[in-house]
Amino acid sequence: xxxxxxxxxxxxxxxxxxxxxxxxxxxxxxxxxxxxxxxxxxxxxxxxxxxxxxxxxxxxxxxxxxxxxxxxxxxxxxxxxxxxxxxxxxxxxxxxxxxxxxxxxxxxxxxxxxxxxxxxxxxxxxxxxxxxxxxxxxxxxxxxxxxxxxxxxxxxxxxxxxxxxxxxxxxxxxxxxxxxxxxxxxxxxxxxxxxxxxxxxxxxxxxxxxxxxxxxxxxxxxxxxxxxxxxxxxxxxxxxxxxxxxxxxxxxxxxxxxxxxxxxxxxxxxxxxxxxxxxxxxxxxxxxxxxxxx
Amino acid sequence: xxxxxxxxxxxxxxxxxxxxxxxxxxxxxxxxxxxxxxxxxxxxxxxxxxxxxxxxxxxxxxxxxxxxxxxxxxxxxxxxxxxxxxxxxxxxxxxxxxxxxxxxxxxxxxxxxxxxxxxxxxxxxxxxxxxxxxxxxxxxxxxxxxxxxxxxxxxxxxxxxxxxxxxxxxxxxxxxxxxxxxxxxxxxxxxxxxxxxxxxxxxxxxxxxxxxxxxxxxxxxxxxxxxxxxxxxxxxxxxxxxxxxxxxxxxxxxxxxxxxxxxxxxxxxxxxxxxxxxxxxxxxxxxxxxxxxx
DNA sequence: TGCAAACTGAAACAATAATTCCAGTCATAA
DNA sequence: TTATGACTGGAATTATTGTTTCAGTTTGCA
Numbered sequence: 001x002x003x004x005x006x007x008x009x010x011x012x013x014x015x016x017x018x019x020x021x022x023x024x025x026x027x028x029x030x031x032x033x034x035x036x037x038x039x040x041x042x043x044x045x046x047x048x049x050x051x052x053x054x055x056x057x058x059x060x061x062x063x064x065x066x067x068x069x070x071x072x073x074x075x076x077x078x079x080x081x082x083x084x085x086x087x088x089x090x091x092x093x094x095x096x097x098x099x100x101x102x103x104x105x106x107x108x109x110x111x112x113x114x115x116x117x118x119x120x121x122x123x124x125x126x127x128x129x130x131x132x133x134x135x136x137x138x139x140x141x142x143x144x145x146x147x148x149x150x151x152x153x154x155x156x157x158x159x160x161x162x163x164x165x166x167x168x169x170x171x172x173x174x175x176x177x178x179x180x181x182x183x184x185x186x187x188x189x190x191x192x193x194x195x196x197x198x199x200x201x202x203x204x205x206x207x208x209x210x211x212x213x214x215x216x217x218x219x220x221x222x223x224x225x226x227x228x229x230x231x232x233x234x235x236x237x238x239x240x241x242x243x244x245x246x247x248x249x250x251x252x253x254x255x256x257x258x259x260x261x262x263x264x265x266x267x268x269x270x271x272x273x274x275x276x277x278x279x280x281x282x283x284x285x286x287x288x289x290x291x292x293x294x
Numbered sequence: 295x296x297x298x299x300x301x302x303x304x305x306x307x308x309x310x311x312x313x314x315x316x317x318x319x320x321x322x323x324x325x326x327x328x329x330x331x332x333x334x335x336x337x338x339x340x341x342x343x344x345x346x347x348x349x350x351x352x353x354x355x356x357x358x359x360x361x362x363x364x365x366x367x368x369x370x371x372x373x374x375x376x377x378x379x380x381x382x383x384x385x386x387x388x389x390x391x392x393x394x395x396x397x398x399x400x401x402x403x404x405x406x407x408x409x410x411x412x413x414x415x416x417x418x419x420x421x422x423x424x425x426x427x428x429x430x431x432x433x434x435x436x437x438x439x440x441x442x443x444x445x446x447x448x449x450x451x452x453x454x455x456x457x458x459x460x461x462x463x464x465x466x467x468x469x470x471x472x473x474x475x476x477x478x479x480x481x482x483x484x485x486x487x488x489x490x491x492x493x494x495x496x497x498x499x500x501x502x503x504x505x506x507x508x509x510x511x512x513x514x515x516x517x518x519x520x521x522x523x524x525x526x527x528x529x530x531x532x533x534x535x536x537x538x539x540x541x542x543x544x545x546x547x548x549x550x551x552x553x554x555x556x557x558x559x560x561x562x563x564x565x566x567x568x569x570x571x572x573x574x575x576x577x578x579x580x581x582x583x584x585x586x587x588x
Numbered sequence: 589t590g591c592a593a594a595c596t597g598a599a600a601c602a603a604t605a606a607t608t609c610c611a612g613t614c615a616t617a618a
Numbered sequence: 619t620t621a622t623g624a625c626t627g628g629a630a631t632t633a634t635t636g637t638t639t640c641a642g643t644t645t646g647c648a
Binding site for chain 1: 353357394397398420421422424425426428429432433436439440443445448449452467468470471472474475478479542543544558562563565567568569570572573574576577578579580581584
Binding site for chain 4: 338339340341369370371372373376387
């Protein structure tokens, strides 16, 4: 088998794409990764496609078959073999071994990794400690919301939003990333919405168009931006349905919104996470889109 | 014993060892593991041998072939198939899938979570399944970045940003929530910054003010917004330092930014999480503020 | 514009893997 | 002890998977 390949190579029948330096193939994942990154730019179209896929879905490469990966990466099975060979491997299986060995190690070390992290945490840079802190806060917030989120309320909100003529999104300052994400996603999904405060115009004027057939989705956290509160209160007075995402039953939004969601984000050094709120925002967006399909 | 006889009599040619309750096979690793432990004592010699081996070398089962595992466990290939069938699986491959799924993602996946919810008798509405999905994706993304994030690179970026005269933030479309968050936080912290695309003005005009003493922080993910790429490339050509957050070594930002961060967000139904990116963004913001204090 | 080389897709082919079958062994109970 | 059925080993069979081939297409260059 191998000797046959060598023979073929000598006769010039063997496939070697473009700038192939006939170096030996990397035996560990990190070298392989580096090699792929280095070579990718000079690779032909389909091989580059495989390179990208391999880096982004390395688990799939480890587990999949030539056929299944080819399907997922949208190439021919033969392209995968060519890709492997162009990196110096005997064939796809040979390359796959490297991906598998990595996964093996990763799993083996999983328990030890926390220990490893602690060791490095001592020497870790200031910035990576901060990163750890924010990641912890995000994870904690997500777990909290998972426990607390009321499915019935969620369903009610989705229902209202799905029926709404236009969805008005109010979220300023710290909540603006959330409302702007929702506006972008709603837009992509073809759902009419109006992001208050986005344009140069007056926010109060924008929201004055909201009617009973619309829904206002307001997002506000301590300290509640006074402008948000005022806008929402005025709109509520005109009997426009309000849904709110806020952080406490004492929020000024709580009494005027139905339903309203309590999302308490954990913080690190006073900077609150946004992970849970964002997750809820994405949920509402996608759920509304799915509901509307029917 | 009696039931075994009945099975053998009715199903004649199929092999069903000893106390086979014809329950459906576990679909997740933990249930499978429990089932094996429970059954092992009453299993015939060779099957018990396989049971022991499977529990002690579960990653071999995930990666190996019938032949290689049979060799390692010192049984016949057919015994492995029998073992799988005795647990209710169609064959060895079916059983192997369960071992593989465990290695695939250490976060509970979608199917398992739904199952989990059913077990806990939570009324799983459609929307709360979606929420679960996004929360999973967020947590997975955070874990991934925790592993991959390079502390030295982070330090380098913080250093550059701390020394910058003005920080230019470029992030459009899907990345806009991130860049707008950073702009808001930098503003609060008294750090001069310019959020490109925020005002009504021309983005290219805004960024043309950037000089060598400033730093551009660009955020862009597949499919890279062409406007972002063009702006960053033009700015890079003028030797303005660029820091990028993107999702692949093949990103058009990767070659022109130094340092650049690879953040791969997991997705649910095609909607990518933003949790990891946001966590990184918050880290940069806060770390820069702390650095400047000194 | 025409040519050669590089690249790609589809299908044939070869190799390997999973599964089934059956003859034979072993333990048990009449 | 012998008959019966559970259990086992190994080979035969079938299915799946990886690899190669080749015709056709594209690309780069003269």
